[in-house]
Amino acid sequence: MAPTLRGGDLSRLRQLNVLTAIAALRAAGPLTLSALAERTGLSRPSTKEVVDELMTLGWVEETPPAQGTVGRPARRYRFRAGSGYLVGLDIGGHNIRAALADLNGVILSETRQPVEPDTPLDERLAAIERTVASCLALGGKTIEDVWVLAAGTIGVITPEGRILYCAAIPAWTGFDLAGHLRRLFPCDVLVENDSRLAARAEAVRGAARDVDDVVFLHVGRRMGAAVIIDGKVHRGFGTAAGEIAMLPQARLFDASRHLQSCAIIPEGTPPADAAGYTLAAARAGDPVALAAVERYVDDLAVGTSAMVLLLDPQVVVLGGGFSRSADVLLPPLRARLERACIRLPDLRASTLGDECVVTGAIDYAVAHVDAQHFTPDAPLPTAR
Amino acid sequence: MAPTLRGGDLSRLRQLNVLTAIAALRAAGPLTLSALAERTGLSRPSTKEVVDELMTLGWVEETPPAQGTVGRPARRYRFRAGSGYLVGLDIGGHNIRAALADLNGVILSETRQPVEPDTPLDERLAAIERTVASCLALGGKTIEDVWVLAAGTIGVITPEGRILYCAAIPAWTGFDLAGHLRRLFPCDVLVENDSRLAARAEAVRGAARDVDDVVFLHVGRRMGAAVIIDGKVHRGFGTAAGEIAMLPQARLFDASRHLQSCAIIPEGTPPADAAGYTLAAARAGDPVALAAVERYVDDLAVGTSAMVLLLDPQVVVLGGGFSRSADVLLPPLRARLERACIRLPDLRASTLGDECVVTGAIDYAVAHVDAQHFTPDAPLPTAR
DNA sequence: CTCCTTTACGAAGGAGCACTTCATTAGTAG
DNA sequence: CTACTAATGAAGTGCTCCTTCGTAAAGGAG
Numbered sequence: 001m002a003p004t005l006r007g008g009d010l011s012r013l014r015q016l017n018v019l020t021a022i023a024a025l026r027a028a029g030p031l032t033l034s035a036l037a038e039r040t041g042l043s044r045p046s047t048k049e050v051v052d053e054l055m056t057l058g059w060v061e062e063t064p065p066a067q068g069t070v071g072r073p074a075r076r077y078r079f080r081a082g083s084g085y086l087v088g089l090d091i092g093g094h095n096i097r098a099a100l101a102d103l104n105g106v107i108l109s110e111t112r113q114p115v116e117p118d119t120p121l122d123e124r125l126a127a128i129e130r131t132v133a134s135c136l137a138l139g140g141k142t143i144e145d146v147w148v149l150a151a152g153t154i155g156v157i158t159p160e161g162r163i164l165y166c167a168a169i170p171a172w173t174g175f176d177l178a179g180h181l182r183r184l185f186p187c188d189v190l191v192e193n194d195s196r197l198a199a200r201a202e203a204v205r206g207a208a209r210d211v212d213d214v215v216f217l218h219v220g221r222r223m224g225a226a227v228i229i230d231g232k233v234h235r236g237f238g239t240a241a242g243e244i245a246m247l248p249q250a251r252l253f254d255a256s257r258h259l260q261s262c263a264i265i266p267e268g269t270p271p272a273d274a275a276g277y278t279l280a281a282a283r284a285g286d287p288v289a290l291a292a293v294e295r296y297v298d299d300l301a302v303g304t305s306a307m308v309l310l311l312d313p314q315v316v317v318l319g320g321g322f323s324r325s326a327d328v329l330l331p332p333l334r335a336r337l338e339r340a341c342i343r344l345p346d347l348r349a350s351t352l353g354d355e356c357v358v359t360g361a362i363d364y365a366v367a368h369v370d371a372q373h374f375t376p377d378a379p380l381p382t383a384r
Numbered sequence: 385m386a387p388t389l390r391g392g393d394l395s396r397l398r399q400l401n402v403l404t405a406i407a408a409l410r411a412a413g414p415l416t417l418s419a420l421a422e423r424t425g426l427s428r429p430s431t432k433e434v435v436d437e438l439m440t441l442g443w444v445e446e447t448p449p450a451q452g453t454v455g456r457p458a459r460r461y462r463f464r465a466g467s468g469y470l471v472g473l474d475i476g477g478h479n480i481r482a483a484l485a486d487l488n489g490v491i492l493s494e495t496r497q498p499v500e501p502d503t504p505l506d507e508r509l510a511a512i513e514r515t516v517a518s519c520l521a522l523g524g525k526t527i528e529d530v531w532v533l534a535a536g537t538i539g540v541i542t543p544e545g546r547i548l549y550c551a552a553i554p555a556w557t558g559f560d561l562a563g564h565l566r567r568l569f570p571c572d573v574l575v576e577n578d579s580r581l582a583a584r585a586e587a588v589r590g591a592a593r594d595v596d597d598v599v600f601l602h603v604g605r606r607m608g609a610a611v612i613i614d615g616k617v618h619r620g621f622g623t624a625a626g627e628i629a630m631l632p633q634a635r636l637f638d639a640s641r642h643l644q645s646c647a648i649i650p651e652g653t654p655p656a657d658a659a660g661y662t663l664a665a666a667r668a669g670d671p672v673a674l675a676a677v678e679r680y681v682d683d684l685a686v687g688t689s690a691m692v693l694l695l696d697p698q699v700v701v702l703g704g705g706f707s708r709s710a711d712v713l714l715p716p717l718r719a720r721l722e723r724a725c726i727r728l729p730d731l732r733a734s735t736l737g738d739e740c741v742v743t744g745a746i747d748y749a750v751a752h753v754d755a756q757h758f759t760p761d762a763p764l765p766t767a768r
Numbered sequence: 769c770t771c772c773t774t775t776a777c778g779a780a781g782g783a784g785c786a787c788t789t790c791a792t793t794a795g796t797a798g
Numbered sequence: 799c800t801a802c803t804a805a806t807g808a809a810g811t812g813c814t815c816c817t818t819c820g821t822a823a824a825g826g827a828g
Contacts, residue, residue, distance in 0.1 A: 009785095009786070010814055010815095011814090012397065013394065014813085014814065016390070016392075034775085042392070042816095043815070043816055043817075044776090044777090045778085045815080045816075046815050046816075048777085048778085049815090065824095068825090069775080069824085070774055070825060071773080071774035071776065071823080071825075072775050072777075072823040072825095073775085073824060074775075074777090156726055212621075225694065227694065227695070229613045229618055230613070230614065230616065232614065234614075234695065236695060236696025238726075240696040241696040243693045243694070244690055244693045244694040247690050247724060249635070249689075249690070250690055251633070305633075306631050306687075306694075307694060309624075309627045309630055309631055310625065310626060310690075310691060310694065311611070311620060311625050312623070312625040312627075314621035341630075342540055342549070342622075342627055342630065345621070392815090393814095393815070393816085394785055397785070397786085397814090398784085401786090416805080417806085418804085418805075426786075428805090429786075429787075429788090429807085430785075433785085449795095452796090453795085453796080453803095454796055454802080454804070455796070455803035456796095456804050456806075457794075457795060457804085458804075459806090
């Protein structure tokens with residue numbers, strides 16, 4: 001009896017019906033009363049009562065009736081996704097991205113600002129503030145409209161949102177990111193590991209939509225991993241899950257050296273482009289580049305096999321910068337996994353690209369709002 | 385909105401209340417009406433109605449009132465755990481164990497029969513049948529009383545209960561165990577990997593009681609692993625999770641060679657006792673044995689670190705034959721994990737020992753009955 | 769332009785479930 | 799034997815959902 005079942009009062013039944021109505025409206029956009037009644041399984045009059053209650057609470061609004069239908073036009077209702085707004089933040093080594101979205105997770109505006117991994121802390125924090133401010137301005141909202149700000153960043157995060165350790169951003173280690181953001185923004189603040197956010201985005205609207213068990217592998221100059229079990233992003237007891245790349249024997253941590261130090265890379269190529277050059281050459285058939293890719297995938301396959309053997313996921317999603325070259329990477333990786341694993345999972349490339357982490361941050365904020373407001377464990381509050 | 389919420393009829397409320405009442409009665413043994421009402425949150429009269437319904441359905445029975453209380457003695461009710469019975473089966477290389485339990489998972493009888501890994505298939509199957517028959521006889525039940533038989537065995541299992549691959553029992557690979565057991569026994573038949581069952585048992589009543597995120601490591605001549613995420617044993621998309629030992633780089637598969645081929649083992653020691661000898665010598669302080677243990681734990685720590693880094697569990701449970709020597713193994717393992725991992729999880733030794741797998745099989749059968757009968761998704765049937 | 773068909777709306781009446789309240793009953797303690 | 803305690807059972811109330819039926823508002827045919 002895992003999910004501590006609870007019965008109770010009549011009012012609890014109403015509560016459950018209200019929540020199902022909200023869920024149906026959010027999932028299917030504007031609905032007429034009859035359509036909603038059919039989806040929730042309630043009778044029309046009961047549905048009406050539920051919707052009335054949601055209207056007075058401010059969670060539901062009426063939309064103009066659909067045109068061109070036979071018979072009396074039905075009133076249409078939809079979830080008021082604009083009763084609150086969410087900000088997603090991706091604090092990376094080289095870019096800070098922000099996105100503004102409504103409660104359905106529909107993105108209204110995005111902004112980006114380049115930084116450097118060794119940008120001093122105060123400058124980085126100022127850049128964060130600017131990026132968020134311009135994103136809000138672009139979307140025509142103010143911070144008062146924002147209910148939740150979810151930030152994703154590189155590094156190991158504590159449950160409290162402090163950065164335990166971060167190799168990629170020197171100034172980051174030990175920094176109380178959640179505390180700082182809370183002082184900065186008067187809304188709920190969440191801090192999460194960027195790979196887990198990327199995995200979430202792929203599971204919500206990317207390559208792993210509607211898949212319950214996923215291994216997400218961030219391939220790039222820096223490696224990361226995240227795991228989705230039973231449809232839920234696994235954070236771990238100390239929110240440190242996914243750090244398998246820290247194990248030397250997993251051969252993930254510095255696998256990218258094979259791509260970045262390939263002999264064919266022209267003198268003077270900036271380090272950021274080196275691996276891309278090798279991958280492009282491999283795609284063009286260059287034998288030296290192909291050999292480097294083989295060595296890279298040799299390494300990659302070890303850690304990936306470990307995850308696949310341990311978890312037997314339905315899908316492995318390749319994300320991160322190198323996943324643009326998934327056409328080059330996936331076939332050799334598939335060949336190695338086929339040999340090493342019991343059941344070869346589906347291998348897919350990320351479909352969300354660079355916006356993966358911000359998008360995942362938005363989805364994380366959506367999940368937070370859901371858990372906070374749209375749960376049977378607490379009464380439904382009024383929407384602002 | 386992950387767990388597709390459902391509201392509905394008034395009858396649904398009653399259904400939920402009935403299920404909470406069952407859950408409360410199962411969790412807390414005999415209860416008076418008032419006590420049950422307090423636990424479920426319902427009023428006394430409603431509780432009475434619920435209990436009456438459960439009595440007529442046959443799920444609840446009355447027990448004699450408690451003695452020596454002031455006031456009118458309250459009638460006491462309890463879950464009728466004896467309306468059905470469950471059989472757990474552990475089909476190992478060297479032993480076949482069976483257990484008979486009631487619907488609460490309380491074990492009524494256990495039997496064991498030794499076999500050999502290379503026992504021919506038909507003899508092994510005959511032994512299974514005998515072990516179950518004697519267990520039923522010992523418990524005074526017949527197979528008609530049994531609702532579910534859950535079998536655990538070594539090897540990779542398909543979702544259909546066929547054995548995909550098994551190194552330890554040669555005759556096992558490719559065998560349709562579930563099909564065979566279904567022909568043999570006229571009840572629900574489940575087949576599951578033995579490490580996952582052991583992990584389940586530890587999580588339900590062993591070293592990891594009330595822990596949600598667990599890595600279970602079976603240490604013995606054969607290695608195995610299982611993972612519990614969010615309180616649920618993770619089976620994987622193709623029910624092949626936990627097979628990380630198949631990866632050579634995880635250094636789990638033949639780690640035990642360090643213990644089994646230690647120089648101090650006397651000539652003529654049977655292979656089954658060799659590792660035990662080394663471990664005992666190490667406990668006594670023998671430097672050669674201690675060095676072998678160090679080498680063993682060196683290997684063990686690699687695969688374990690991979691799992692811990694990837695999943696960040698709250699607890700790692702050491703089970704299997706060698707876990708009897710956990711006092712020797714845990715300290716050096718802890719030292720290595722402390723170096724390799726971000727957050728050191730709690731390391732514990734199995735508390736269930738050899739009966740771990742049968743017990744887990746029983747718990748698996750209990751979970752099956754729960755999911756089948758005590759779920760809001762289906763109406764509660766009559767018992768029997 | 770009117771009438772008919774179609775579809776949605778709204779009100780009324782009924783059933784089921786849980787709640788509160790209170791008189792009654794069956795024990796123990798003195 | 800009486801007082802006290804605690805559970806029981808019956809009665810009455812309120813809430814939520816259901817079904818049913820008359821009314822309202824649109825498009826389309828004549």
